[in-house]
Amino acid sequence: MRENRILCSLIIFVLFAVNEVTADNPYRFFTWKVTYGVIYPLGVKQQAILINGQFPGPQIDAVTNDNLIINVYNYLKEPFLISWNGLQQRRNSWQDGVYGTTCAIPPLRNFTYVLQAKDQIGSYFYFPSTAFHKAAGAFGGIRIWSRPGIPVPFAPPAGDFTVLAGDWFKTNHYILRRVLESGRNLPSPDGLLINGRGWNGYTFNVNPGKTYRFRISNVGLSASINFRIQGHVMKLVEVEGSHTLQNTYSSLDIHLGQSYSVLVTADQPPKDYYVVVSSRFTSPILTTTAVLHYSNSWQKVSGPVPGGPTTEIAWSLQQARSIRWNLTASGPRPNPQGSxxxxxxxxxxxxxxxxxxxxxxxxxxxxxxxxxxxxxxxxxxxxxxxxxxxxxxxxxxxxxxxxxxxxxxxxxxxxxxxxxxxxxxxxxxxxxxxxxxxxxxxxxxxxxxxxxxxxxxxxxxxxxxxxxxxxxxxxxxxxxxxxxxxxxxxxxxxxxxxxxxxxxxxxxxxxxxxxxxxxxxLPIPRNALLCGRARGRHTRPL
Missing domain, CATH: 2.60.40.420 (Cupredoxins -  blue copper proteins)
Structure with a gap:
């Protein structure tokens, strides 16, 4: 009986919530359970924060203007909050998921976010925004696809990969938090991860002759990174929702919080190749690798990891200036971006x-x-x-x-x-x-x-x-x-x-x-959590 009451309440809430967003656009439901878990990303046992048992968390896929109904259950021992890096929350900072806008979800409670990917396309990510939880995981990718009929300035790729890369600490997040609160800065990170894995821990499978999209986000805490794929060039096509001029690069600098999309064609001799992420402007330079695996390959990765830029500022600045808007391409709407x-x-x-x-x-x-x-x-x-x-x-x-x-x-x-x-x-x-x-x-x-x-x-x-x-x-x-x-x-x-x-x-x-x-x-959400001096007040009647 209790489960039926909860389901009925959720259905009633969604019917009202969708009316507050845009009822004539599709909506997608997600249920997330946030728990502690044990991971070994750098070979050391750590306590992590998992979503539905996953590290990184589940992928969000949406189409422009979709409504996203994300019900988050907090099974941690402390309040928890998720923010959506790059989602603009048009007219709706109530749902932004940072403590300046939204009360954290208390332990053993849930909160349902009602978001809309309003007039957006592109590659983004979500992350936990309070209590230094970001150092423990609970981040994941967001892909917003163009609506049918809206021109995209490149052919549909054979596959679409999310790459969540960044620096990582072996020290648990609550210890790092205490270090900061004691008035000290953090030590240098211990390593880098690609999709939650260390050296050669993750594999991207490709077919020869096909072209694939890689959506790369720097989800780290402290370091800029450089991304490259051994023996392959990358054609840049999108940066945080903007279609770009399709320049080619052998490697890309991606700074903290940034997201890029590139196209890579599997046009090299069939074998396995290194996918490399290294830190920028750090001492020492940290490096990690994943594997690009051709389906007809019998040769594993071997030999030295391809080098990349390390501390060169001028090189990075010149590359940043080369990234330009594609004026004739459509964005989330059919009119050209350059209009x-x-x-x-x-x-x-x-x-x-x-x-x-x-x-x-x-x-x-x-x-x-x-x-x-x-x-x-x-x-x-x-x-x-x-x-x-x-x-x-x-x-x-x-x-x-x-x-x-x-x-x-x-x-x-x-x-x-x-x-x-x-x-x-x-x-x-x-x-x-x-x-x-x-x-x-x-x-x-x-x-x-x-x-x-x-x-x-x-x-x-x-x-x-x-x-x-x-x-x-x-x-x-x-x-x-x-x-x-x-x-x-x-x-x-x-x-x-x-x-x-x-x-x-x-x-x-x-x-x-x-x-x-x-x-x-938009008005204050009916289900808004009220904390601090707002506790005991009322949002709006259902």
Whole structure:
């Protein structure tokens, strides 16, 4: 009887939930059970976080505009939360899955996310966003396919592989968390993984003469990576939802949080080949391999692993500048991507964000414009909706660097719906930075060494730069983006270096409109979890 009641309740919830998204688009159901488990990815027994017993977690496949109903059961001993790297959550930051917007799922409870892949295509991933759980797993790939009838600028490949690669620690996540909370930075990672496996632990099976799509995401905690396949060239076709000019590369730099799609043709003599991932800008250089296996191969991989770039900044910068938008290709809609002339729109203001690594109260912290973010006791979106005072102060982070003493603050930057802004990421540190903005895709108009000045705009690409959601900033350098604030909500702007994010290199961008129309922002979900000072309040009647 109890199971029948639960099923009926879920059906009723879904009927109402779908009406809040888009009922005339297909919807897909997922049920995830989040548990602890034991893994040995680097030969050492570790406690991991599994989804449905899997590490990495299950793949999400969807088509543009699909509704995704994801029921997550938390069987951990602590609260748990999942975020969706690259899914824009149009009008719906309630579902973004970071603590600034969403209460974590308590132990032995469940929460049903109601998402929509609105006007999106491409390659993304999901990950656990709180309590440094990302160091324990619970990440997985997201593939959003084009709708039937929407042209795709390449022939359908014979297969489609997800590659989740990144650095990994042998130390359990809760110990790493304690290291950070004690005021120290993390040690160097112990190795690299490809789809949760170490050296030659994963195999990609191909047929000779066929072409395959590889969707590669850097899901690591601290290191940029380089991806390459022995003896094969890669044709870049998509970056985080943007179809690109189809340049060929022998290897690709992929920075923290970034996703790329390449086409690879199995046109070499039949044998097994190394698929190589190595770290960039680290000492020592870490390397791991998987296997590209031809179906008619009888020869195993052998010999030295093909080398790649190591610490060369100029090489990486030049490659980044070579990645361009395919102006004639369709995106999620049939009109060409180039019909949006981002470079002809006048920006309303310039925001300059400078990262730093201050010591505050004797402990290592990280900051943006001298403000090191601390979590509030209540999700900021809920505090904003219920008008709960004292949770955060609007504009509690400056829009340009102050270079003053760093301090702790629950930092929220105010902005207005339909602004068109220029954001400059300025990096005076010796490490590569990787920045992500939830809820948005932006145009990376320029990047170069040294100090950004207004004169730097003369070097902007205002015609065919790629639109994406995560961008790198090289050491002692800057990166500039243009972004249309067309998505109302509370959006996380963060470092993708997970220690830096955890210790304060993030803030929230509040995109505000006085309109109460559901065309601008969806209402609070009926099933929203309420925690902190929002506990005991009411969402909406069912």
């Amino acid at each position: 949006y002339h981002y470079g002809l729109i006048k920006t309303s203001r310039t925001i300059i964000l400078a990262n730093s690594a201050p010591i505050i109260n004797g402990k290592q912290r990280f900051a943006v414009n001298s403000v090191s973010f601390v979590q509030a006791d209540t999700p900021l979106k809920l505090a904003d909706y219920f008008k709960i005072p004292g949770v955060f102060n609007l504009n509690s982070i400056p829009t340009t660097p102050t270079w003053g003493n760093a301090y702790l603050q629950t930092s929220v930057m105010g902005s207005n719906f339909r602004e068109y802004v220029e954001i400059v990421f300025q990096n005076w540190e010796d490490t590569v930075q990787s920045w992500h903005i939830d809820g948005y895709s932006f145009f990376v108009v320029g990047m170069d060494g040294g100090q950004w000045t207004p004169a730097s705009r003369a070097r902007y690409n205002l015609r065919d730069t790629v639109a994406r959601c995560t961008t790198q900033v090289y050491p002692k350098a800057w990166t500039a983006i243009y972004m249309a604030l067309d998505n109302v909500g509370m959006w996380n702007v963060r470092s993708e270096s997970w220690a830096r994010q955890y210790l304060g290199q993030q803030f929230y961008l509040r995109v505000y409109t006085s309109s109460t129309s559901f065309r601008d922002e």
